[in-house]
Amino acid sequence: xxxxxxxxxxxxxxxxxxxxxxxxxxxxxxxxxxxxxxxxxxxxxxxxxxxxxxxxxxxxxxxxxxxxxxxxxxxxxxxxxxxxxxxxxxxxxxxxxxxxxxxxxxxxxxxxxxxxxxxxxxxxxxxxxxxxxxxxxxxxxxxxxxxxxxxxxxxxxxxxxxxxxxxxxxxxxxxxxxxxxxxxxxxxxxxxxxxxxxxxxxxxxxxxxxxxxxxxxxxxxxxxxxxxxxxxxxxxxxxxxxxxxxxxxxxxxxxxxxxxxxxxxxxxxxxxxxxxxxxxxxxxxxxxxxxxxxxxxxxxxxxx
Amino acid sequence: xxxxxxxxxxxxxxxxxxxxxxxxxxxxxxxxxxxxxxxxxxxxxxxxxxxxxxxxxxxxxxxxxxxxxxxxxxxxxxxxxxxxxxxxxxxxxxxxxxxxxxxxxxxxxxxxxxxxxxxxxxxxxxxxxxxxxxxxxxxxxxxxxxxxxxxxxxxxxxxxxxxxxxxxxxxxxxxxxxxxxxxxxxxxxxxxxxxxxxxxxxxxxxxxxxxxxxxxxxxxxxxxxxxxxxxxxxxxxxxxxxxxxxxxxxxxxxxxxxxxxxxxxxxxxxxxxxxxxxxxxxxxxxxxxxxxxxxxxxxxxxxxxxxxxxxxxxxxxxxxxxxxxxxxxxxxxxxxxxxxxxxxxxxxxxxxxxxxxxxxxxxxxxxxxxxxxxxxxxxxxxxxxxxxxxxxxxxxxxxxxxxxxxxxxxxxxxxxxxxxxxxxxxxxxxxxxxxxxxxxxxxxxxxxxxxxxxxxxxxxxxxxxxxxxxxxxxxxxxxxxxxxxxxxxxxxxxxxxxxxxxxxxxxxxxxxxxxxxxxxxxx
Numbered sequence: 001x002x003x004x005x006x007x008x009x010x011x012x013x014x015x016x017x018x019x020x021x022x023x024x025x026x027x028x029x030x031x032x033x034x035x036x037x038x039x040x041x042x043x044x045x046x047x048x049x050x051x052x053x054x055x056x057x058x059x060x061x062x063x064x065x066x067x068x069x070x071x072x073x074x075x076x077x078x079x080x081x082x083x084x085x086x087x088x089x090x091x092x093x094x095x096x097x098x099x100x101x102x103x104x105x106x107x108x109x110x111x112x113x114x115x116x117x118x119x120x121x122x123x124x125x126x127x128x129x130x131x132x133x134x135x136x137x138x139x140x141x142x143x144x145x146x147x148x149x150x151x152x153x154x155x156x157x158x159x160x161x162x163x164x165x166x167x168x169x170x171x172x173x174x175x176x177x178x179x180x181x182x183x184x185x186x187x188x189x190x191x192x193x194x195x196x197x198x199x200x201x202x203x204x205x206x207x208x209x210x211x212x213x214x215x216x217x218x219x220x221x222x223x224x225x226x227x228x229x230x231x232x233x234x235x236x237x238x239x240x241x242x243x244x245x246x247x248x249x250x251x252x253x254x255x256x257x258x259x260x261x262x263x264x265x266x267x268x269x270x271x272x273x274x275x276x277x278x279x280x281x282x283x284x285x286x287x288x289x290x291x292x293x294x295x296x297x298x299x300x301x302x303x304x
Numbered sequence: 305x306x307x308x309x310x311x312x313x314x315x316x317x318x319x320x321x322x323x324x325x326x327x328x329x330x331x332x333x334x335x336x337x338x339x340x341x342x343x344x345x346x347x348x349x350x351x352x353x354x355x356x357x358x359x360x361x362x363x364x365x366x367x368x369x370x371x372x373x374x375x376x377x378x379x380x381x382x383x384x385x386x387x388x389x390x391x392x393x394x395x396x397x398x399x400x401x402x403x404x405x406x407x408x409x410x411x412x413x414x415x416x417x418x419x420x421x422x423x424x425x426x427x428x429x430x431x432x433x434x435x436x437x438x439x440x441x442x443x444x445x446x447x448x449x450x451x452x453x454x455x456x457x458x459x460x461x462x463x464x465x466x467x468x469x470x471x472x473x474x475x476x477x478x479x480x481x482x483x484x485x486x487x488x489x490x491x492x493x494x495x496x497x498x499x500x501x502x503x504x505x506x507x508x509x510x511x512x513x514x515x516x517x518x519x520x521x522x523x524x525x526x527x528x529x530x531x532x533x534x535x536x537x538x539x540x541x542x543x544x545x546x547x548x549x550x551x552x553x554x555x556x557x558x559x560x561x562x563x564x565x566x567x568x569x570x571x572x573x574x575x576x577x578x579x580x581x582x583x584x585x586x587x588x589x590x591x592x593x594x595x596x597x598x599x600x601x602x603x604x605x606x607x608x609x610x611x612x613x614x615x616x617x618x619x620x621x622x623x624x625x626x627x628x629x630x631x632x633x634x635x636x637x638x639x640x641x642x643x644x645x646x647x648x649x650x651x652x653x654x655x656x657x658x659x660x661x662x663x664x665x666x667x668x669x670x671x672x673x674x675x676x677x678x679x680x681x682x683x684x685x686x687x688x689x690x691x692x693x694x695x696x697x698x699x700x701x702x703x704x705x706x707x708x709x710x711x712x713x714x715x716x717x718x719x720x721x722x723x724x725x726x727x728x729x730x731x732x733x734x735x736x737x738x739x740x741x742x743x744x745x746x747x748x749x750x751x752x753x754x755x756x757x758x759x760x761x762x763x764x765x766x767x768x769x770x771x772x773x774x775x776x777x778x779x780x781x782x783x784x785x786x787x788x789x790x791x792x793x794x795x796x797x798x799x800x801x802x803x804x805x806x807x808x809x810x811x812x813x814x815x816x817x818x819x820x821x822x823x824x825x826x827x
Contacts, residue, residue: 159413159422166403166414173401176365177415178386289578290405290445 005249006133010141011207013245015040015199017144019223020230020237021151022195027227028155029188030168030295034090035075036196037220038097043068043200045101048113048211057116061140061201068197069190071097076189080182083299094220102213113209116140138206140198145238147195152234164188168293171300181300196220218271225274231281231291240277247273314377316341316500317362317469322371324357331357333524334371339469344491344501346511346532349521350544350748351719355504358521359471362502363395364388389415394467396458396475404447411446412461433460436490451478451604459490470494471502476510477774478603481809488514506544507777508537522546545749552756552781555764560595560784566768567591567646567737568627572620574613582606582792584613589787589794591737591768596760597797598783599772602812606792607772608651611741614770615648616641628737639674647735649726651742651772653719657726660715664707665689665696667714668729675733695732703728704754720751727755731762738762741772756782776808790814 019036026033043064051060075093078084116138124135155161164184167174171181203219204211222244230236251266282288319337323330332354339345349355360366362373364382373380375391382388388395402411409426416425426442433440438456446454455478462470472491476484491501491514505511511518511532518532520543528543567590574584584606591597601607612618614626620634627633628644638648650656658667669680669692680692693711700707703724707717714722723744730738743759744752760782763769772789773779779786785797788811795811 159418162406162410162413162422166406166410169403169405170401173403174414176363176385176397176401178364178384178389179414290447292405294405 003129003132005253007137009242009245009249010133010137011245012249013241014138014141014144015202015207015219016223016226016244017238017241018140018147018202019196019199019220020226020241021144021147021234022192022199023223024227024230024232024234024237025151025155025164025195026188026192027296028168028232028293029164029185030171030293030298030300031079031185031189032086032090032297033072033075033079033093033189033192034087034224035072035093035097035220036192036223037216037218038094039068039071039193039196040097040200040203040220040223041101041214041216042071042097043197044204044215045105045108045200045211046197047201048108048204048209049104051114051205052108052111055114057114057205060114060205061116061198064197064201065194066197068200069194072189072193072196073186075193076186079299080185080189083301086297086299098214105211105213108211109213111211113204113211115209116205140202140206143198148234148238155234165293168295171295171298175300175302181302185300196223199223222271222274225271225278229274229277229281231288232293233291244273315339315374316376317502318374318377319358319362320372320374322358322361322373323369324354324361324366325369330524332361332368335521335524335526337519337526339500339502341468341500342495342498343516344495344503344514346515346518347502347504347521348506348508348511348518348540348544350506351746352748353521353544354524355521356473357524359395359473359502359504362388363393363471389465389467392466392468393471394462394465394469395471395473396455396462397473402446402454402457405445407443407445408440408449408457409442411457412442412464415461416464429460429464432463436460436463436493437486438490451602452480452483455479459487463494467499469500469502471504473504474506475503476505476507480602480812481776481805482813483602484510508532508540511540512537520544541749550753550757552753552760554760554782557594557764557784560592563593563595565590566593566629567614567739567770568630569614570625570627571622572610572613572625574609574618574620577609577618582609584609585792587794589770589797591770593736593766593768594763595784596763596769596771596782598779598786599770599789599794600776600779600786600808600812601772601774601789603774605789607741607789609792610789610794611648611650611739611772614739615650642672642675645736647730647733647738649730649738649740649743651745653722653726654715658714658722661713663711663713664700664705664717664725665693665711667725668692668696668699671729672733699725699728699732702732703758718748720747723747724751724755727758731758734765735762735767737768737770739770739772742775743771743773744775744778745773752778776805780805788812 019040023033023036046067047060047064050063051057075089078089079086118136119139121135125131155165163179167179167181167184175181200216203215226237226240226244229240247269251269254261254266255263315338317339319335322332322335324332335358347355357366361368362382364384364387373382380391409429412429413422413425429440429442433456438459440456440460446457455475475487479487494501503515515532518530519526520528522544532540569587569589572584572587576583582605599607613620616636616638620626623632623634625634628641628646631644633641633644654660659670669687673680680688682688696711705721705725707721727743743755756778759769759771771782784800786800786803786808787797788795788808790812791814798807
């Protein structure tokens, strides 16, 4: 029982983690893309459709990544090249994604999907208690952990990551040093889009292998909140994703056990937790100021 | 290339007819400039003369409209800062191009070649910084450092690229006189190593002291080349400004000791508002009717925080910490303090002192709607726009504000003219207490002289004037007493007659008895 709860928590946390880590890289470069929900839901519908058509969940995942990146490229073109308002453009991207995915996915509703098989590592899976949790998961679970470690290494150990952080901290100075601000931001935005697409595919290929309209159900917004929650640090994103995963699974179990709390209140718990955490971390100003990308959301127009 | 023709050597850098146009403005108009190997070349000019535009073209952040740049005799195109660095041009910026949330070593790493391993940079930077006498802790966060320390990072960062030509843009404006001396030693050492230096400044004394040749710009044009050591400060100033700047007259102040205290600051302390700001520690100061008190200090030592506390942008817990004309004002808002007869001019002109996209008359109303309620507002708070516009024109005439339209947007004015308007807006009320932060920062010499004279006249008419400035020359020109702010503490005010440049400089570096220990304690 306990073991299965842990596994479901991991399943609930993985899409949040993947989408958040992607958005973290975007925000570290100084761009605020509020369109995570839209890119995620586009990834979900694409992943489902391609897997259904080809029978291969992996092709579905690949297609979802590409669609997520393409969708974010649209955001990049609007905000970085045409210098539109990032907040408004991000919101528009979410609305566009929700609408477009509903239309594209109309024929998929009610169809049985393709489920990605789990990866059982022989012997290790038999370790009591944590065996299945750590070694008997779906492949994307492992990918999400590798992704977090990779992003943490990239941002804080590599020169390219340092460059990306510098662009997010002060784009004018970065430009004066000869760093290609817009180019780096394009790459970061597309990485974020690819991650959001992947997170969406996780929902429609692993979490619940079917297509339901609007199936991301606000997870894109939680992913955005998580980035702030984690004060823009990858390993804290992991901790936060699992915390939020636990809260959302906890409310399902509380409902099943018939605990006398209205289900609506329990469903709102992750959002309440986000607000509480946002208030709490904003009290520690040093922590937020050192980690917050100072150029976040500010458009960059070099003078020539 | 590089060949010698008799005794004549090829210049390291030669600029021919370099022009840059912004809209209708010729920021640089056919500039000619040569820099030889191993010389310190001064680029002189007032604010807005085109100095920054010129060096930005040399460093590749701006593209010239026309003209030619020769490097070692070869024509080159400097498309971006990367290309400039490749040629061997390094630059130390006036407005720091540092990243506050990164460490010193990370900041340095960003400007070095891709193939320099990141792990070795900290050690390299430390070694180089000590060899040039500019000690630096590579692991400290830039946001925590003082302005002087930040400049060291900029210089070390530049030197690590082993440039042939180093461009320094107003490097001493953020240093104490002693720190500046250190910098001059470093520059002279670099010259002896055969490096060339392009030194931008409007401080004539240091140019005379150190530079081999000077090029003077005015309104985007070269008005002369000279040997600064053969010129006087006055003759250099004449070249920069184009005509004589009227000297500021400071009539003697008499009987001030007996005059009443109009602004009283008692035990003013303030916790740091952000992780990178300075706490204020137990500040005491009396400003009497009829006197100008100047507050000197290196930027970032709490002057901004002090101004916010005095003006009411930040309230105090203790209402008695600030008293204006004998009344407790510590818990009053800006408007409340204005109603007591005080006036405030913040450091930042655009965005703080004035709303950039609003007209001058609207900006006037924004700051004076409570104090001049009767004149400017009618029934139910409706604006008497005629009265406001009339008052705006009165201020424009009184301060000689030059503008292109009758009532232009604040952003359309040049820095000096907008500053004259903002100061005039407060002077127009004849305030009993006037507090100004950086009254002439980035203002041309003519406007600066006018503003300084107006502040002195206000004091002599019976008001108390408090001026916070980084410009020591300015403070010596207008103040009756000079106090120094260092690390959030304010020294005792020195009478103008006793205040020497050396004394004030030492205080700026934190060398007050009893003060130094506390600084060490904090560090």
